[in-house]
Amino acid sequence: MSDAHTPIFQRAVVALNGGPSDARIIRLIADEARHSKAEVIAVHVVEIDWTLPLDADIAGRSEEVQRVLDIAESVAEDYKVRLDPVLLQARDVGAAIVDEATERGADLLVVGLPFRKRFGGEFAIGRTIPYILQNAPCAVWVVRDPMTEEST
């Protein structure tokens, strides 16, 4: 039986995709971090295709991309939790998230998963989540969005 006072994590990397689940994930993690004084790192990765150089000025110029981290920071602030926002450009989102979590020594990685279906009705998990689940060195929480009218 686990000790009720043992924090669930001490350093969490939260991967944000700019979707509706971002705020929910931040609230979930910030609520826990507030009590355990754990460190929270929010990572948003912009995927750069191979036609452009990796350091192309894409994410820095985009207000929409910046907003993803800013809103997360604001939600965390409501819980009196300081959030370290990290904006990355990479060829592969999953690899960048896992590498960032590894480099930061995170003991928890949290990712959101939109509820989507492929043509034909089969649930689509995409390729990022399976990559993270297979490669992340720490615990991984996947928070799936609720089903909506459109997605069902």
Place this chain on the structure above:
Amino acid sequence: MQGRKPADRRVRVERPHAPYFRYMGPGQLVAKPAANRALTPSGRLVNRIRAAVFGRPLSTEEEIGERLTKTKALAIFSSDAISSSAYATEEILRVLLLAGASALFLSLWVSIAITILLAVVSLSYRQVCRAYPNGGGAYIVARTNLAPIFGLIAAAALLIDYVMTVAVSTAAAIAQIQSVVPQAYDVRIEIAFISITLITIANLRGLRESGNIFAVPTYLFVGLALAIVGIGLFHIVGGTVVPVTTADAVPFPNHFEPIGILLLLKAFAGGSVALTGVEAIANGVPAFKPPEAKNAANTMTAMAILLGILFVGLTLVAVQYGLRPTEAGGPSIVALAAQAAFGGGSPLFVAFAASTALILFLAANTSFNAFPRLAAILAEDGYMPRQFSFRGDRLAYSWGIVLLAAIAFGLLWAFGGDTHALIPLYSVGVFVCFTLSQIGMVRHWRRERDSGWRWRMAVNATGAVLTAVVLLVVVSEKFFNGAYLVVILVPTLVAMMVFINRQYSRSASELAVAPDMVVRPPHREERVVVPIPGLTRAVVQAINVGRSVSEDIRAVYISDDPEAAAKLRAEFERQIPGVPLVVVESPYRTLVGPLLAYLDVLDAAWPPDKPDPITFVVIPEYVARSWWERILYNQSAKRLRTALLGRPHTVVVAVPYRREDTALFEAAVGGERSAERAAKDPPD
């Protein structure tokens, strides 16, 4: 950064806006605290001092956390009303004394009658809290249901009353201290200044903090006063009352006044001071935690019940113990009641005396909350300068707080700390408001016809009649003692507010952009005039800015020295080719006049068939680094800016040159200079 696999490289993207701003929506930035950080050392020092005295700045989002619980709100908004239980009984007794000892027992019935009036008024204000949850009390009720002018009369009367409350209650508290420490008389102005300053600072620190500071003394007074009533009742019921004989009691008159309706009305009017401050909660509904209206209404009820119990209870104790008002400087009725209950000189007696002095100081605090809120609502409606609606660093209405403190202290200082002369003014304003708000509520219910509107209207109509009667009695009793000042001050304030409103309305209509107007790019021609004091880097920078505005540019040099002007012309034409220099000789050594005249000449020379051009007057300025440098530089530029302000078709542009701009300047003009040098000194 390299990942685990060769292809897993990632790049961290800088976020330069992040320390200062946050993107919260498309095209929407929210400033962070760093954006407000002072840039200069002196600015940072001022900010540190401000943070130490007033607390760290609060963001607008934190406003909800600053709201008051019912417990704190009761202490903040009710200290004025509750403190009046310390002297209301005495006011009744002083009137009834004129009819002899047998009339004193009537004080209990008078206090019960006033408590019934209090019940009606508070019931009515409960309805105001629910019907007008945005606050504003009598002003909003009268403005909405009667006419704007009645709202303004109510507001003016209330504003005057709040100032009086601060001045009078501070003076009363000092008098209370004087009765224990007579030497305090010599430093009464200093005590007044310190107490008002402390209350001002506490209020500038924000609602929640002032609630924390002021709750303890208020509840201490309430607790001890209830204990006096409880002990008194115990002795009354047990038949163990020992009447108190007061050595310096006011003697009965030789010729008693007959006990009649006039005397009772006088006593009623005197005791009605107990009702002052009752309206403060209705003014400050938005200061409560949600649900604001419900919490405000319940606090109103709690306050009325507490005040009613204390007032009737203390009067009952005073009657049963045979307490009589004393000559000036003697103990008050509540002090005598405390003596009877706790024993003179006992720790509880001393604690009660201290808490009475404190609650009288804190009666001022109610005004510090109500006055700025009312001023803010008036400012939002355009009846007071807009600054009054701005919230300061701690979300308090700083302008209103500071103005109230300044006027109240000014009054105390002008009257030498003795505000007896102001007391007749006190309470007249409150009853003007009570009457207007109740009449307004009668019309409100007639129009709205919500459920139970008939009994609600009946309550308000009864209240209106009762408060109107009290108003007439108070005015007739106190008119020649100074209440006539209200007749002068209220219309003056109303006229001032109407004037401000007209001014704002006029400017708003002048500035309004019609909703159906589609703004097209400007088609007027532009020209640039750069007044120059010589040829400096600041001038070059100003001319370059001017060139980016229009090709029609000229520099103007005003001088009383033709030789200097000729020398400058030679340099200017060589170093800034393509920009004509106009030299205006000024034999009377003036600067502003000749420049304005030159601009007029330019206007007159403009082809009459073309629309007037916009003239950009680009003024070069050297940025001072410290306060003393500001004295040394830019004095002419300031004079020019002032003179040109409001000139038709003229835009004044100040172009600052900072010492730090040297590199920028070199980069901008260095190319040409290098070319010149290169021509002179060709490389080997």
